[in-house]
Amino acid sequence: MSSRLPTLAVVALLLLAGCLGSLADDGGSSDVPLPGSSSTSTEQNDATATTGTNPWGDDPIVVAIENGDEPDREFAPLVRAATDYWEENADEHTGFDVSYRVVPDAENPDIVVQFVDDVPNCANVSHAAGCAPRITDSRQIQRPENVSVRTGLSDESTELVLKHELGHTLGLDHDDEPADVMAASSVLHTEPRPNASERDFPWADPEFTVYVDDENASDPDGAREQVRHAFDYYEDGADGSVPGNLTFEYVDSPDEADVTVRFSDGSACGGNPGSCAVTSGPDPDGDHEVERYERLDITLVDLDTAAVGWHVGTWFAHGLGAEESEEKPEPFQDDSYRNQHSNWWE
Template sequence: MDSRRAGVLVALLVLGGLAGCGALLEETDSLSGPDSLTGDGEHPFAGETVTVAVEGSDRERALAADGLAYWADNATEYAGFDVAFRVRSPGATPAREPDVRVRFVETVTACGDTEFPAGCAPRLNASTGVDRPATVQIRRGLANDSTRLVVAHEGGHLLGLTHTDRPRDVMAHERDLATLPRQDAAERANPWNDSTLTVALAGDGRSRYRSELDYALAYVREGADGAVPANLSVRVVDDPATADVVVRPVATDGCTAGEGSCLFLEGTDPDGDGAIETYTGAEIRLVGVDADAAGWHVASQFVETFHTGDDPDRLDGANARERRGDWHG
């Protein structure tokens, strides 16, 4: 098939559908109360061994311990006092409540004005004191390094640090995060967000291609000989800016030599492995293709966004004459 896939555009979106946004975003809530003030102008954790109970798996508990251990070596420089976090063993039956409770959760609840936080913790200082245990939420499902970073970041808030404080590589408000490994788009029959897709024509002279686009999409709606999922719904819209798939006729393009078509895919890579896991958009570029041959190119490229098995013979086996005729059958 002529230059079916000329390139892939990858938009790294971590936590996106994993966490809706592509960054580590948290706001912190301060805890206060007259009985919790230290009265001595010191942070309530200054010079302490802070006991931490972790609600999560053994893996999550170990990662939490790793993330909090960062402050054993760095609290003096950045927070201005020594501190040590000690994570309790899961079977321990201590006589008193922990100082901090870390909960690994599927979804972090509202935290300030952040819509999709990866973690949330109160920011403590000498004025707020601490109502023990201080509760920290960490989103589960992140890769190991990302989990450690989120835990260290929230630990910084417990020590009084804000998003503008050093160290910037830990306390920055926005950070790229990765999830645990996920199935790549190429391994999924339908790697789109849902089974309803919209398609639009773009570019000059696009009206000349509408009948061929309709012809191609009729074939897709019929199942494309098994090349698309059975429950797929496709409709044409007028605005390319809102469409999932854009068909763009152009006179020339470096993506292919001579007449042909190219497929560009855009999607998310939440696990950071360099491969798209979910498609969020596609462009089918028709390069020097006459209107009467556009239908075959559109159908051929469209089915490439699905991975149900072999390509249909009706597309792969069409010769140059058939591509301009009733290849649909």
């Protein structure tokens, strides 16, 4: 049997905004004060932003920290790294110097950085990684101003979100430099998570949708019957070797499918008769390993119809995490020609 199983790592893209998140059509909520802030005209804001006047004044900006969602995680070093960045770079990008004092439990802070599981509504921006008011005029400020940052991100991504949001509090917008910090969107990663290969069950749920493309099958009806034998076997529990709650629904579009089965008479799978498969899914923690499988694409090349079910069943076992032959259900541990062409499901 010819087989290969590359794994596709799909980087999770979390969009950011005044907010660092998915953006509203007007460019994001950072262009307006947070509710309750003093509002000033656009003309006043633009003038202040371009004259290099620090809206916070000359004293250090006192930054407090509230962390109710990840109490065992120390965020203060990341906040200090972000404030250090702006102490070094604010003059170049805003036209004024700035200094900070990070005091996690400060009683009268200028800014409170809140680490939250879900960033509050940021002018209708959904799934934001962070949110902050864009401060361009001292009359906007109502101390303490709140900066929200989503928990669950890696240290590197958390620090990026902090830099971005603090940039807004210094008057910077999404079109401003430094572009790598103030861009409206960025690739962020979560804290480390188990990979699909490390999970007992590598899918999000046991309910599978299946698409069968039998266009190149020599016997389409027979091929579909074989595919059903494979998935019926798993739905019946595979002789106790898999969870007993697996279900399979056949769909009419590959876009709707968790599992696709295609037949090829071309160069797929190395150009030899046999089969191959690809698993794919998200990589939210950025370790170049898929966290959970979202797709299993099985390709069958020039197979006898009687062997189709065995090949599909073998690859589905792999999709459930069975890397070695002895980990697979018993019918798929024997890859002999006779077994592949037998009624192994009986």
